Amino acid sequence: MGIVVKPISIVVNNVIARHAWLALLAAAALTVTACSTTGTPTAPTVPAADTPAAMAPTPTPTPVAAPATARYHVTFQATWSAGSHPTDFPSSAHFSPLVGGTHTARVTFWREGVLATAGIRDMAERGLTTRLSEEISAAIAAGTAERVFTGGNIAISPGTATADFEISQSHPFVTLVSMIAPSPDWFVGVSALSLFEGGQWIDERRIELVPWDAGTDSGATFTSPDLVTAPPAPIAPITAAPLSPAGRVTSLGTFTFTRLP
Numbered sequence: 001m002g003i004v005v006k007p008i009s010i011v012v013n014n015v016i017a018r019h020a021w022l023a024l025l026a027a028a029a030l031t032v033t034a035c036s037t038t039g040t041p042t043a044p045t046v047p048a049a050d051t052p053a054a055m056a057p058t059p060t061p062t063p064v065a066a067p068a069t070a071r072y073h074v075t076f077q078a079t080w081s082a083g084s085h086p087t088d089f090p091s092s093a094h095f096s097p098l099v100g101g102t103h104t105a106r107v108t109f110w111r112e113g114v115l116a117t118a119g120i121r122d123m124a125e126r127g128l129t130t131r132l133s134e135e136i137s138a139a140i141a142a143g144t145a146e147r148v149f150t151g152g153n154i155a156i157s158p159g160t161a162t163a164d165f166e167i168s169q170s171h172p173f174v175t176l177v178s179m180i181a182p183s184p185d186w187f188v189g190v191s192a193l194s195l196f197e198g199g200q201w202i203d204e205r206r207i208e209l210v211p212w213d214a215g216t217d218s219g220a221t222f223t224s225p226d227l228v229t230a231p232p233a234p235i236a237p238i239t240a241a242p243l244s245p246a247g248r249v250t251s252l253g254t255f256t257f258t259r260l261p
């Protein structure tokens, strides 16, 4: 007979409770053989699912919404040296001031396979920041970028330069470049690197920097005289000497983006 008894809160070792349990069993017209012989009632088996702890709703962690904006510090650690790139290594190896911006996915300021803008050309050929800054400012006016910023240069490589910038969820990509100098039109950088992924700001991201050719000057070595590429060629990775002899592309350093508290 399916009599279901659920004396949930009876403490069996408590005498009063035990009597209550016996009375309950009697009321339910159950046979209490065990009690007659041992005086000890069969302890009720309380389904685990009925215990108060198990019945409590599982606490759901409240998702912590990422702040709308974040601040980042970027360190450009240049490793370019006669040791890393011995072919024709120039005695005055250096990098131009960092320049970049934050933006949406609806704009890029440079990328492989497209022609360099005047701003990228000026940066890659002469280490200038003005025209690229103006291009980023134009994108800000158009709503596709949010901030433009510059940072330090590296007077002699190997060395270090830094920049700080603010970025927001609405414009979560960063573009940042620096000229390999001296060089015809070679540079390092990142294009549209996202610092906001999976609903959270990235704490730290390190990018290995390989050499790029802006496609605007056809000089073949670091100190070649100006030789305009006409028509201009698309931006492409450098896979030949002196920076990548026999196709061996070697990192010239890293950008490390670190979120500031």
Ligand SMILES: [Ca+2]
Pocket (backbone or CB within 6 Å): 184, 185, 186, 213, 214, 215, 216, 217, 218, 219, 229
């Ligand atoms: Ca070139």
